[in-house]
Amino acid sequence: MTKDLGTEQFPRARLLANRTPLERLDRLSEHFGLDLWIKRDDLTGLGGGGNKIRQLDYYMGAALAEGADTILITGAVQSNYVRSAAAAAARLGMQAILQLEDRVPGMDDTYRTSGNVLLSQILGAEHMFYPEGEDEAGADRALYARSEALRAEGRRPYVIPLGLDARPLGALGYVDAAREILNQGPEFDAIVVPSGSGVTHGGLLYGLRRLGAQVPVHGICVRRAAAAQSERLNIVTTKIAALLGQDNPVTPPDILTWDRALAPGYGRMGAQAREAMTLMARMEGLFLDPVYTAKTFAGVPGLLAEGRLRPGSRVLFVHTGGVPALFAYQNDIATA
Incomplete structure (x- = not known):
């Protein structure tokens, strides 16, 4: 083949x-x-x-090519994607900022503190929150706004977008x-x-x-x-x-x-x-x-x-x- x-x-x-x-x-x-x-x-x-490791291979490759020191990504509270991104960032010597959306209403404290959330904390990721679970464009705007603030501090952020408009x-x-x-x-x-x-x-x-x-x-x-x-x-x-x-x-x-x-x-x-x-x-x-x-x-x-x-x-x-x-x-x- x-x-x-x-x-x-x-x-x-x-x-x-x-x-x-x-x-x-x-x-x-x-x-x-x-x-x-x-x-x-x-x-x-x-x-x-x-599966997210395969997806992140290319996003993190792009981040490395740009000399990034921080990656920002959005996912649900129990997102496998953001947990995997935190692991990839740790391996590559970057900081991970994970924006969590509340996509699943009515869940208990166990849902919000264990599983992928706990692993992301162990990996040293920072968490931020976005209040809506079905607003991909808004979630991306929030990440880009945080990215600009980091850039003003001298950091080199790379945003992994959520919406369909992105590559x-x-x-x-x-x-x-x-x-x-x-x-x-x-x-x-x-x-x-x-x-x-x-x-x-x-x-x-x-x-x-x-x-x-x-x-x-x-x-x-x-x-x-x-x-x-x-x-x-x-x-x-x-x-x-x-x-x-x-x-x-x-x-x-x-x-x-x-x-x-x-x-x-x-x-x-x-x-x-x-x-x-x-x-x-x-x-x-x-x-x-x-x-x-x-x-x-x-x-x-x-x-x-x-x-x-x-x-x-x-x-x-x-x-x-x-x-x-x-x-x-x-x-x-x-x-x-």
Whole structure:
């Protein structure tokens, strides 16, 4: 698989030392009547692992190229992204400023102090807060305002933006991951991946199509309904193409989204996610998180029941990590 993806033109921080394992889930394969595999992106290593390490590879590469000494980033209170950014900053000798949004109302003190929040504190990150959870443009403005104040103090800040207006540098990590998956083999009939910001889903889909692979990529919605998520994926893949100076290989029929496990909403664990989490743990000894991967894995039986996955087909579930968030939900899990 030697075709140029176009990502080589951008600097990287080399946060991911090795490719992550691809493993067959034997017991769950028998349970579902599938040939089910897992891509272990929970094992990217740095700071608790997860998919965000691939995304940060390019953002931190850009920050290093600019001589930055501080990075600023926005995420939810239990964001895996900001925890990973704090770890990357620590490794590279930078200060991390994490802006937390209150996206999940009604959560208890455990949610606000444990899990990713606790790990970020151990990593030495500074926290600031933004009061709205669905205002990407406003959150970015707050970060840029803080960035200007730091610059006036003689610091060299670098902002990792949240909104769709920005260059999707983070998506390049999953454009690259497409080649990694294809080189690991075997060939898959379908891939199931979380779809939140659209960066992981969009980058992987773009990379696969750029390399000529036509395998369906089912994005399981973890933040917004399927129709809105499909629109977002169209924007993300179009912006990836513009960033790389290429024609977009992704067509509207390529964008597949499923939202039947989204309820009761972002950051909330419904019955399907709980069942998926328990099933993975008790049949394969692997942990999923309530926000992303449990809902995504719930998509496997859901898509199978709807006929969107064929019995006996070879399916890849992309495990994007997020396990530290489990501890923030311990009261919900314990009382289930």
